[in-house]
Amino acid sequence: MRPAERMTVGDLCTREVVVTDGDLPIQDAARLMRDRHVGNVVLVERRPDGSAVPKGVITDRDLVVGVLALDLEHIAGLKVRDMVTAPVVTSKADVSLAEAIATMTANGVRRLPVVDSSGALVGILTADDVYEALAEQLSLVASVATYQQRRERRSRK
């Protein structure tokens, strides 16, 4: 594993992203989240070359507090486009983990669609990915500390 200061968003993000265009009905978005075991779906626009540009994110929570809480009578007619959080805050794949954390903090979001230099979607980085990466680093530090204690004990004998 790379040292913490050189880990990039591209190293850590989840590469498999569930995407949709804006026309997907809300109920189908909920079904997609259930069947694909994800908490968010990224709304994308396709470019002529087939690559996808992120335009927004919709989460399981958005469906609850943004749709059900309003008691809309016509949930059936609502589409992802109507509910999505946009503009979307993204991260470039080649930036550092620290930079991504700063982006999350500054914008109050816990997930960032990750894009390449052309702006095409290549992954998604969530706060959970960040926790996992930091926890791994931390356990490395802890194992070094234990090793040093043992070595010190030996050298003092």
Added chain:
Amino acid sequence: MQVRDVMTRAVEAIGPDTSLVEAARFMRDESIGFLPVLEEGRLVGVITDRDITVRATADALDAQSTRVGSVMTKPVVTISESESIYEADALMERHTIRRLVVLDGRGALCGVLSLDDLAVLPDREKDSMVEP
């Protein structure tokens, strides 16, 4: 370090007969996504914003007539407030969940511990978590 030192206290709860529309409004207004479900003071389940999405919205259930009790998660994974945060972390991992309902010495609801509570601990506290 114990669960009680980092958990969120004064937890809101909801009844099993509440409609999903009311539950959704409550979650919005209180800015929470996780509610213990209490029936006559007894913990009978938990409900999250995700439960509502994948068990109600996805199946086109009517949010006005569907009750919390029919889409909540049960049984609930709980932990005692006097347990160590290491044990809490292990319990979350074992059940692949990110929140635990915390019970006091008499078995009554006294808080909720989330993975986020553990993640934002000062580094020196987290150090103790990686040692078995």
